[in-house]
Amino acid sequence: MDALDHEVYITTGWSRIKKEMSITDDHLLVFEMVDFKTIDLSVFSYPNPIVAPGIEQHVDDEVPVTFVVDNHFRLKKKWTQTHGLDRKMDLTIKDSAGQTWDVAIDVEFSQGCPRYNVTGMREFVRDKHLVYGSQIQMIYVKRQGMLLYN
Structure with a gap:
């Protein structure tokens, strides 16, 4: 700089x-x-046009996300794009005890359309004794690039 x-x-x-x-x-x-x-x-x-000056637009810094324990841990396309997670990137999961797991967003394409999956979830699922088909509620904290799990 x-x-x-x-x-x-x-x-x-x-x-x-x-x-x-x-x-x-x-x-x-x-x-x-x-x-x-x-x-x-x-x-x-940011596929939408830029908002005119003086018009305030809010996107929450902490947003809920739900996963189903399966082999994909897929994020919904619109949700992913709205919250700036529509690219390959690293994330961290942190639980209430302070334990962390490193995961990542992976982008795959099916018939030309992107799919967004969180990879590296196996260790987290094992450590939390989660079963196939169960739902996981987390909060995505944008400013920290972190998923919070209680």
Whole structure:
């Protein structure tokens, strides 16, 4: 990052970041400057036109999600796109005791349509003694990239 005319610009590495995160014109990017050398970047799917200035739009930071214990752990397409999870990315599951499990969103295509699955759930299911067909309620916390399980 460099400061030019009292504004901060990403001057190196942007092409790599854009490619690795699969950023396109259909994404909304939110940058938060932590300090002069560190920024947090959030990428959201944004197929809708940008809202005119002065019109407030809210998307909750914590949203519920339900899984069925099966071999897929599929996320609903519209829900996934609404909450910016429509790309490959890492997530963490955290329970009320503070134990964590690393999982990821994987994108697969069926007849040209994307499907979004959470992979790496086997260890979590085993540790929580969940049975095939049961439902799991979690809260997705966007700002932390985390699924909370009680």
